[in-house]
Amino acid sequence: MDSLGAIAELINQNDDFLVAAHVSPDGDTLGSALALARALARLGKRAQAVCEDAVPHIYEFLPGAADMLRSENARPARVAVAVDCADAQRLGSALPLFRAAEKTINIDHHETNNAYADYNFVEKAGATGEHVLRLINLLGPEPDADMATCLYAAIMSDTGSFAYSSTTPDSLRAAAMLVERGADPARINRRIYRTIPFGKQKLLGATLTGLALHENGRIGLACLSAADIASCGALEEDTEGIIDHIRDVEGVEVAILIRESASGVFKVSLRSKHFADVGGIAASMGGGGHKRAAGYTVLGSMEEAASGALTLAREALRA
Helix, strand or coil, X not given: CCCHHHHHHHHHCCCEEEEECCCCCCHHHHHHHHHHHHHHHHCCCEEEEEECCCCCHHHCCCCCHHHXXXXXXXXXXXXXXXXXXXXXXXXXXXXXXXXXXXXXXXXXXXXCCCCCCCEEEECCCCCHHHHHHHHHHHHCCCCCHHHHHHHHHHHHHHCXXXXXXXXXXXXXXXXXXXXXXXXXXXXXXXXXXXXXXHHHHHHHXXXXXXXXXXXXXXEEEEEECHHHHHHCCCCHHHHCCHHHHHHCCCCXXXXXXXXXXXXXXXXXXXXXXXXXXXHHHHHHCCCEECCCEEEEEEXXXXXXXXXXXXXXXXXXXXX
C-alpha cells in the first residue's frame, strides 16, 4: 500500500483531476468525492466530481452536489481518484474514464479492496471520509465549512450516526474537527435521517410487511421487486437504510434485503449484528464490503437470489 503522503505528492505534481464515486452512491462516497474535488479546486487545480448515477435526493443538500457530473458528461483527466470504491467495477460507467488517466489513485476503507490503482491507500476506518480528511490536511487547504459538511456527512452516514461497531476514536476525533470547521451536526442529521420522502416511508412499510424470519429468527429476509418500489411511489435510492430495520429485529443476526434494479439485476444487501461475516459472503459472490455490512449482485430470478442468499447466511451462522 502507498502512503497518503505519496498520494499528496502526486497530487501536488499534477493539475488535472477526476474524482469518481461508486454506483448507487451513498453518503461516504459522495461526501468524500465532493470534499476532495473542492480541496483540489482551492489549490488551483482542475477537478471534476463524477458518478454514473445522479445524486440521491437526501444528499442533494451537500455543497457541490449540483455540480457533480454524470459519467457521460465528464472528460478524461490526467489523474483519476476513486473514493470509497472497493472494486474498480463499482465505478460503473466512470470506469473507462478512470482507466484513461495517466495515473490512478484508490482511497478506501473496505477490507475487500483489491488495490486496483497505481496508488492505493486502503486502511480500515469508520468511513473513507476520514482518509480524505487526512489527505486534505496534508495538501494544505484547511477544510472550509463546505468541505467540513461533506466529510461530516460521509463519516456520520457510514458509521450509522456513530452507532456502528466500525466507529473508532479516530472517527469521533475527525467529526469533532469537522464541527470546529463549520459542519452543523443537527442540520446534517436532519437532512439525511429526518427528512424522509413519503414514498420511502411507504416502501419501508411494505418491506417490513413482507419480512420473513428463518433459522429460528436469526436470519431476516425481505425482497423488493421493481414493481414493489414503483407501487409505493419510491425510487431505487429510497431503499438505502431499510436493511437496518431488518437487522434491528430482536434475535436477527443476519439481515438480507434483495431488491430488483431497473436493469433486472438483483442487488443483495447484507448486515450482521454480532459475529457473522457477511463480508465473506459478499466476497464469495464477487461483491465486497465489511464483515458487518456488505453486498453483491446476481442475475436470475428473485427466488434464486433469495435461496442463494439464505444458503450463504446459514453457512455464516455456523462458521
